[in-house]
Each structure stands twice: as structure tokens, then as C-alpha cells.
Amino acid sequence: MNSAEEMLALKEHIEKERKTYEDEIHTLNNKLEMMTIAMQEKETTLHQKLVEVEARTAQTNEKFREYKDDVKKITKERQNYLKNERAYRDTEQRLTKERRKTADLQRRLDELKEKLAEHTQTPSCGNGES
Structure with missing residues (x-):
């Protein structure tokens, strides 16, 4: 093999490698x-999922705020109810107390009326009856 053939073979080899x-x-x-x-x-898919998650999170946060x-x-409302319930019980107790007082006063009044009626029905002694 001469140098021209070697050069040609080398050139072909280099061309194949290239x-x-x-x-x-x-590739x-x-x-x-x-x-x-x-x-x-x-x-893109991950970004879409992130947007969906953020939207659900925002919606959940809004619902949480509403629930809160x-x-x-x-x-x-419960505090007001309890306050009103206490006021109602206090008023009931005062009313019961006033009813007892009224009943006691009525009883005493009835006793006094009875005594007055007895007193007016009995003849007076020493009024100068002859």
C-alpha cells in the first residue's frame, strides 16, 4: 500500500467517524x-395542578372564614340566650316572691275584713241601750 492509498483509506475512515x-x-x-x-x-401540567390546588385552597379558606x-x-347568640335565660329566671323568682307577698297580704286583708265584720255584727256594749 502506498501513501496515496493510505491517505485515501485514512480519509474514508475519518469521513465515516465524522x-x-x-x-x-x-440523534x-x-x-x-x-x-x-x-x-x-x-x-404546564404541574402549573395547571398548582392553579387548581390554589383555587381549592382559596375556596376552602373562604368556607373556613364563613364557618368561623x-x-x-x-x-x-348563645351568650345572649343564656343572658336572657338568667334574666327570665331572675324575673320568675321575683314574680314568685311578689305573688307570695300578694297572697300573704290578701290573707291578712281577708283576716282583717273578717274581724271587722265580726266586730260590726256584735252589739256594742255600753252604748246606752235601755
């Missing part, structure tokens, strides 16, 4: 592009 590397570069670029597209799709407000309202 073609192999170019094919590999092309890797295609893979990179596909991975980039897949990554973008995953990012309802609990405050119910607690206040």
Missing part, C-alpha cells in the same frame, strides 16, 4: 428537543 458523530449529534439533538417538549408539557363567622355568630 458521519457517525454527526448522526449521534443529530442527541432530537432527544434533547423531545425531552424539552416533554418537560414543558410536564411543567358562623361560629362567632352562634356563640354570640
